[in-house]
Amino acid sequence: MDARRPRKGAGWLLLLFLVPFVGLLYPPFYNLTKPELIGIPFFYWFQLAAIVVTALITFVAYLARA
Amino acid sequence: MIDWVALSIFVFFFLLVTVIGFVAARWRRGNLKVLEEWGLAGRKFGTVITWFLMGGDLYTAYTFVAVPGLVYAVGAQGFFAVPYTVLIYPLAFLVLPRFWSICKANGYVTPSDFVEGQTGSKTLALLVALTGIVATMPYIALQMFGIAVSVAQMGINPEIALIVAFVILAAYTYTSGLRAPALIAMVKDGMIFIVLFATIIAIPIALGGFGPIFKAAADKAAATNTFHLILAPSQFAPYATLVLGSALALFLYPHSLTGTLASASPEVVKRNASILPAYSLLLGLLALLGYMALAAKVTPPKAYGANGIVPALIAAQFPSWFAGFSFAAISIGAMVPASIMSIAAANLFTRNIYRPYLRPNYSGSEETTVARVASLAVKLGALLFIFLIPTQFVITLQLLGGIIIIQTLPSVFVGLFTRWFHKWALVAGWIAGMATGIALFIEAHNNSTYTFVIGGHPIGVYSALSSVVINLVVTVLLTPVFNSVPARPRGTEKAAA
Numbered sequence: 105m106d107a108r109r110p111r112k113g114a115g116w117l118l119l120l121f122l123v124p125f126v127g128l129l130y131p132p133f134y135n136l137t138k139p140e141l142i143g144i145p146f147f148y149w150f151q152l153a154a155i156v157v158t159a160l161i162t163f164v165a166y167l168a169r170a
Numbered sequence: 171m172i173d174w175v176a177l178s179i180f181v182f183f184f185l186l187v188t189v190i191g192f193v194a195a196r197w198r199r200g201n202l203k204v205l206e207e208w209g210l211a212g213r214k215f216g217t218v219i220t221w222f223l224m225g226g227d228l229y230t231a232y233t234f235v236a237v238p239g240l241v242y243a244v245g246a247q248g249f250f251a252v253p254y255t256v257l258i259y260p261l262a263f264l265v266l267p268r269f270w271s272i273c274k275a276n277g278y279v280t281p282s283d284f285v286e287g288q289t290g291s292k293t294l295a296l297l298v299a300l301t302g303i304v305a306t307m308p309y310i311a312l313q314m315f316g317i318a319v320s321v322a323q324m325g326i327n328p329e330i331a332l333i334v335a336f337v338i339l340a341a342y343t344y345t346s347g348l349r350a351p352a353l354i355a356m357v358k359d360g361m362i363f364i365v366l367f368a369t370i371i372a373i374p375i376a377l378g379g380f381g382p383i384f385k386a387a388a389d390k391a392a393a394t395n396t397f398h399l400i401l402a403p404s405q406f407a408p409y410a411t412l413v414l415g416s417a418l419a420l421f422l423y424p425h426s427l428t429g430t431l432a433s434a435s436p437e438v439v440k441r442n443a444s445i446l447p448a449y450s451l452l453l454g455l456l457a458l459l460g461y462m463a464l465a466a467k468v469t470p471p472k473a474y475g476a477n478g479i480v481p482a483l484i485a486a487q488f489p490s491w492f493a494g495f496s497f498a499a500i501s502i503g504a505m506v507p508a509s510i511m512s513i514a515a516a517n518l519f520t521r522n523i524y525r526p527y528l529r530p531n532y533s534g535s536e537e538t539t540v541a542r543v544a545s546l547a548v549k550l551g552a553l554l555f556i557f558l559i560p561t562q563f564v565i566t567l568q569l570l571g572g573i574i575i576i577q578t579l580p581s582v583f584v585g586l587f588t589r590w591f592h593k594w595a596l597v598a599g600w601i602a603g604m605a606t607g608i609a610l611f612i613e614a615h616n617n618s619t620y621t622f623v624i625g626g627h628p629i630g631v632y633s634a635l636s637s638v639v640i641n642l643v644v645t646v647l648l649t650p651v652f653n654s655v656p657a658r659p660r661g662t663e664k665a666a667a
Binding site for chain 2: 118121124125128129130131132135136137142143144145147148151152154155156158159160161162163165166
């Protein structure tokens with residue numbers, strides 16, 4: 105039934121999940137107004153960009169059957 | 171004054187959704203007398219339908235109204251919804267596929283079914299069920315509030331509109347079960363996406379780009395000390411703990427798990443962990459409407475405060491027909507989660523309260539009848555909530571809901587990975603966490619963050635997080651204690667268990 109068993113040796117990819125946690129749970133790291141992107145302060149566009157990066161990490165983990 | 175153009179468009183889309191809600195009963199036909207069909211739509215939804223269903227389920231209309239409202243009112247702190255709705259997905263990826271598999275294999279419909287199966291404790295299952303129902307009620311009520319804010323902007327009496335919405339919602343949920351919100355979610359998301367792209371493109375162009383929009387926010391930050399363009403250092407700890415605590419709590423809500431269990435396989439759940447963040451992007455962009463309202467010098471209606479800012483901005487920036495379309499999108503966006511939440515609460519009541527305590531040995535079709543009636547009762551309760559209790563208090567209860575629901579974390583999600591915890595230690599942990607969380611919440615004057623003073627430094631922590639730590643510590647410390655107490659002999663044949 106479950107054709108996609110976890111692949112051996114891909115488990116380490118789950119460590120990538122730490123990236124968004126470390127990056128987002130320490131606000132001093134991104135609590136800046138500069139550099140701006142099309143007039144949007146860093147604080148805002150950094151967190152919007154983190155959505156895309158985290159989704160990609162999750163997708164990679166899915167593809168690699170981590 | 172009633173805006174007839176907006177109202178006509180609004181009514182048209184509401185009728186459309188009503189028809190879809192009833193037609194849904196015939197969609198992917200199943201025997202609706204079975205609870206797994208009525209309450210989980212037969213666990214058959216593929217990747218795309220699950221995406222729409224969960225999108226409508228997790229990103230509720232209230233969220234779309236309240237997050238920009240919070241950003242409008244306090245600035246950067248209100249943006250915590252963005253990192254929060256990012257971090258839920260790595261967690262979901264790790265936890266939910268396993269949860270799905272165990273529930274499917276054993277025919278579990280609710281998180282309480284799961285807890286009873288894992289721990290063998292009826293008491294714990296009852297606590298988890300009650301926690302879920304109590305945390306869900308104010309959440310449903312706030313969806314009704316989302317509808318009220320939208321219709322009031324068109325000059326309609328919100329109470330009459332809510333009664334009409336309630337009847338429609340109750341009728342199609344009763345008839346079609348989870349199929350109704352799933353099918354409606356597809357229409358609703360199409361509408362929400364149109365509204366989003368229109369607002370996020372047209373309004374900044376009208377206001378001269380993002381520069382002037384953030385300039386307006388910076389000006390407000392300079393003028394008041396309760397509003398910040400970026401976080402004040404004292405907000406770092408509250409921000410980070412709100413993000414983590416909310417992320418841990420979200421998938422413990424019964425409606426989140428109902429959406430998860432309705433999917434067809436663990437693979438569908440995993441795929442959705444990487445495509446659902448599209449809604450987080452949408453929410454993040456919508457949050458900026460709060461600053462656009464500042465730049466456009468729109469003020470919210472007095473009756474609703476900052477939570478009325480999105481409808482007010484839309485009414486000010488767009489022609490009537492588009493405003494009507496947008497309000498319909500928000501209101502339909504409220505009906506989808508309200509429906510799923512009432513189904514989730516009804517499943518809990520039926521499976522984990524009615525069956526074990528009120529009527530053991532009932533038949534399968536009675537099960538669904540009870541769930542249908544319970545879903546009506548839950549919605550009626552939510553409607554009375556919003557009519558009889560001041561809105562501010564309902565919002566307070568919903569904040570408290572996060573602190574309450576997270577107390578099921580050790581039993582439900584930690585319980586997925588270990589059976590080491592003793593069932594009575596889990597009960598004790600639940601009691602300790604619940605008491606701590608509620609006490610901190612009240613001590614902080616109905617605020618979800620409590621400020622501890624550590625070494626002379628004030629540190630604000632989201633009480634859901636501090637209380638669940640207490641819960642876990644108590645559970646871990648008491649497990650060896652309960653294990654060392656020999657089980658009371660309950661007849662010789664059971665002694666080995």
